[in-house]
Amino acid sequence: xxxxxxxxxxxxxxxxxxxxxxxxxxxxxxxxxxxxxxxxxxxxxxxxxxxxxxxxxxxxxxxxxxxxxxxxxxxxxxxxxxxxxxxxxxxxxxxxxxxxxxxxxxxxxxxxxxxxxxxxxxxxxxxxxxxxxxxxxxxxxxxxxxxxxxxxxxxxxxxxxxxxxxxxxxxxx
Amino acid sequence: xxxxxxxxxxxxxxxxxxxxxxxxxxxxxxxxxxxxxxxxxxxxxxxxxxxxxxxxxxxxxxxxxxxxxxxxxxxxxxxxxxxxxxxxxxxxxxxxxxxxxxxxxxxxxxxxxxxxxxxxxxxxxxxxxxxxxxxxxxxxxxxxxxxxxxxxxxxxxxxxxxxxxxxxxxxxxxxxxxxxxxxxxxxxxxxxxxxxxxxxxxxxxxxxxxxxxxxxxxxxxxxxxxxxxxxxxxxxxxxxxxxxxxxxxxxxxxxxxxxxxxxxxxxxxxxxxxxxxxxxxxxxxxxxxxxxxxxxxxxxxxxxxxxxxxxxxxxxxxxxxxxxxxxxxxxxxxxxxxxxxxxxxxxxxxxxxxxxxxxxxxxxxxxxxxxxxxxxxxxxxxxxxxx
Numbered sequence: 001x002x003x004x005x006x007x008x009x010x011x012x013x014x015x016x017x018x019x020x021x022x023x024x025x026x027x028x029x030x031x032x033x034x035x036x037x038x039x040x041x042x043x044x045x046x047x048x049x050x051x052x053x054x055x056x057x058x059x060x061x062x063x064x065x066x067x068x069x070x071x072x073x074x075x076x077x078x079x080x081x082x083x084x085x086x087x088x089x090x091x092x093x094x095x096x097x098x099x100x101x102x103x104x105x106x107x108x109x110x111x112x113x114x115x116x117x118x119x120x121x122x123x124x125x126x127x128x129x130x131x132x133x134x135x136x137x138x139x140x141x142x143x144x145x146x147x148x149x150x151x152x153x154x155x156x157x158x159x160x161x162x163x164x165x166x167x168x169x170x171x172x173x
Numbered sequence: 174x175x176x177x178x179x180x181x182x183x184x185x186x187x188x189x190x191x192x193x194x195x196x197x198x199x200x201x202x203x204x205x206x207x208x209x210x211x212x213x214x215x216x217x218x219x220x221x222x223x224x225x226x227x228x229x230x231x232x233x234x235x236x237x238x239x240x241x242x243x244x245x246x247x248x249x250x251x252x253x254x255x256x257x258x259x260x261x262x263x264x265x266x267x268x269x270x271x272x273x274x275x276x277x278x279x280x281x282x283x284x285x286x287x288x289x290x291x292x293x294x295x296x297x298x299x300x301x302x303x304x305x306x307x308x309x310x311x312x313x314x315x316x317x318x319x320x321x322x323x324x325x326x327x328x329x330x331x332x333x334x335x336x337x338x339x340x341x342x343x344x345x346x347x348x349x350x351x352x353x354x355x356x357x358x359x360x361x362x363x364x365x366x367x368x369x370x371x372x373x374x375x376x377x378x379x380x381x382x383x384x385x386x387x388x389x390x391x392x393x394x395x396x397x398x399x400x401x402x403x404x405x406x407x408x409x410x411x412x413x414x415x416x417x418x419x420x421x422x423x424x425x426x427x428x429x430x431x432x433x434x435x436x437x438x439x440x441x442x443x444x445x446x447x448x449x450x451x452x453x454x455x456x457x458x459x460x461x462x463x464x465x466x467x468x469x470x471x472x473x474x475x476x477x478x479x480x481x482x483x484x485x486x487x488x489x490x491x492x493x494x495x496x497x498x499x500x501x502x503x504x505x506x507x508x509x510x511x512x513x514x515x516x517x518x519x520x521x522x523x524x525x526x527x528x529x530x531x532x533x534x535x536x537x538x539x540x541x542x543x544x545x546x547x548x549x550x551x552x553x554x555x556x557x558x559x560x
Contacts, residue, residue: 021285085222085251085261105339109256111280111288117339120393137436137481144398144432144441145304145390151528 022106026091030066030076033093033102039068041076046172053166055159072096075173077160078106081152083113090153092125098164098173099129103157113149121150125157130165134158222251225263226306226559230313235550243269244555257282265326273374275326286339291332293375297346297388298402299323299428299443307557311475311490311523313533314553317515318496322445322469323428324369330378331386342393351375352384355408355421356459362408362422363456363463365513367447367498371408381415382407384424396435402428419454422463437477439488444470452505464513465504469496475523486525490535493518497542514542521553531557 030039041064051059062078075094080087086109093102103125105117115121124140134140136154143150167173227246233239246266253259259282263275278292295303301310301319305326310316319325333348353362353371360370373379384406392398403426410420430443447467456463475490497514499507521535533555540548 085224086253108285109282111290111335114337115342115344115390115392115398117285117337118342118392119340120342120395124395135481137434141395142434142439143392144434145392147309 022089025104025106026076026078029091029093029102029104034066034068034073036068036073039066039073041066044075044173046167050167050170050172054163057156057159058163066093074101079156079160081149081156083108083110083146083149083152086110088116088149090156092157092160094164097129098168099127100125102126105153108149113146115143115146116149116153118143128157128161130161130168132161134161220253222249222253224249224251224560226308226557228307228313228555228557230553230555232313233552233554235552247275273376275328277375287334287336289332289334293328293330294333294348294350296327296329296348296350296386296404297400298327298386298404298426299445300400300430300432300441301325302327306559307533307555308525308529308531308559311473311488311533312492312519312521312535312537312553313555314537316443316471316473316492316494316519317517318443318445318469318471318494321366321369321498321515322447322467322496323426324366324372327372328375329373330375331383333386342391344390344392345388347387348385349383350386350406351378351380351409352382352406353408353424354379355410355414355455361459361461361463363459363461363498365498367464367467368424373409379409379411381409382421388428396433398432400428400430402426402430404428417458419451419456419458422452422455423450424448425450437481438475439477440472440474442470442472449505452507456505456507462499462502462507462510463505464497464499464502464507464509466501467498468500469494471495484527486523488523488525489521490523491518491520511542511544512546516540516542529558529560533557 044063064076066074077092079090088108089106091104095101103122108114134154140154225248228244230242230244248264251261259280262277265273265275278290278294280290282288301315302325329351331348331350335346337344354373362371386404388402390400405425407423408421414420426447428445432441449465452463452465471494473492475488478487495516499509499513502509518538524532535553537551538548
């Protein structure tokens with residue numbers, strides 16, 4: 001019983017700040033994916049009229065250009081999906097040709113469905129671009145026990161790719 | 174300068190995130206919304222989640238009268254106090270008139286990979302005990318291995334940890350739980366359902382020895398999920414008898430399960446093996462017939478008859494089950510009842526008319542190892558929802 005109380009004390013003293021960890025994760029992923037140490041990110045401002053043509057996943061000022069010494073090296077998108085009872089955030093990194101080079105779940109709040117954080121599963125998005133249509137169960141594998149989260153992320157990434165296609169057609173990207 | 178821009182990026186990102194968090198905590202995060210959720214969205218009840226599941230069944234055994242039953246109706250309620258602390262409860266109505274609490278636990282998320290939780294929780298053993306919502310399994314009724322060998326819905330009060338390791342593609346759970354009662358009211362362990370009578374379900378439950386439960390799930394192979402479960406401890410004897418030899422039994426349960434999905438094909442299987450120690454003295458004391466080993470397995474394959482691009486799904490499936498609550502009886506000093514060595518075929522359709530709503534129909538053939546046993550058939554039709 002004493003041990004149990006000690007254990008509880010240790011747990012209750014531990015605090016980890018979620019958002020700090022998101023910042024660090026994004027920074028780490030950009031540096032590692034593009035093999036750069038120094039970079040700046042600039043919000044890609046999308047004309048409000050054009051926004052209505054794009055998926056709502058694109059409305060939150062969450063698409064950025066990544067530049068290294070004035071030169072464009074890629075793009076970052078921070079998206080959101082839903083599990084069973086809570087939302088989660090994920091990161092997509094694109095190269096200059098808007099092909100996905102990295103996908104990562106940044107913050108997953110539920111216990112169930114957290115399987116989508118699997119490195120192996122997230123690899124499936126790499127190489128996909130606006131030319132691709134993601135199909136749950138076909139080119140994006142299902143995960144038993146995480147169906148809602150898997151479908152949510154697949155749908156969300158699909159909408160991002162569709163929106164990118166629109167922006168490419170209009171020569172905005 | 175670069176750092177300032179970077180900081181700005183994250184402020185913007187965080188701002189948009191915190192905005193969405195506050196919006197999202199007003200409802201469940203499922204695509205669909207029910208009336209209650211719509212109401213909640215319009216109020217200031219931040220942090221509340223409402224959901225539930227239900228099974229309405231029609232069972233028609235050959236040659237007997239049928240049964241119509243609101244088998245289970247469960248209301249899920251959750252409250253998120255902040256990003257780390259969440260309370261989850263499920264209130265269950267079984268057969269309309271029996272009320273239970275199926276889950277009621279407080280979860281503290283230490284970080285993305287580690288949660289500590291306590292309260293009334295599901296014991297992680299096999300597939301269906303944890304994933305028992307009607308849209309997650311084929312067949313109107315749960316597999317019978319998940320009734321007689323794993324006594325679903327198996328839940329007790331306990332404390333433990335759960336989490337995931339992304340790099341290793343693992344989910345882990347480890348708990349200290351209260352165990353089965355040696356005698357539950359007037360019911361004892363044994364017979365065709367093994368340990369099922371001993372479930373205390375967190376209702377004024379007796380504890381004298383805590384039990385351990387753990388499960389590891391591995392999902393590092395595309396489309397495949399494997400689970401390894403273990404449960405170890407003793408049954409709980411009441412004060413008046415706990416010094417008497419035979420007043421409790423030792424229980425060790427091992428489970429192996431797998432689920433696979435590839436395009437329109439899916440399959441799952443499960444093997445559960447329970448070893449009971451001291452069953453001999455227990456059987457003598459309570460004049461019952463608890464086996465010294467309980468064993469069961471099933472395997473199931475399904476194929477979606479609709480294209481995967483459709484929102485609807487129509488799974489045709491077939492399942493074979495074999496389970497025996499008298500898998501070994503010599504050490505328990507009882508005679509083996511071959512009618513407890515059962516097998517069954519189940520085949521049918523699960524028509525998912527929307528994500529979260531399913532209409533099921535199947536036919537089952539029950540048989541056992543008695544030489545003069547006659548196989549019995551049963552038709553089932555059911556509605557299931559989960560939101």
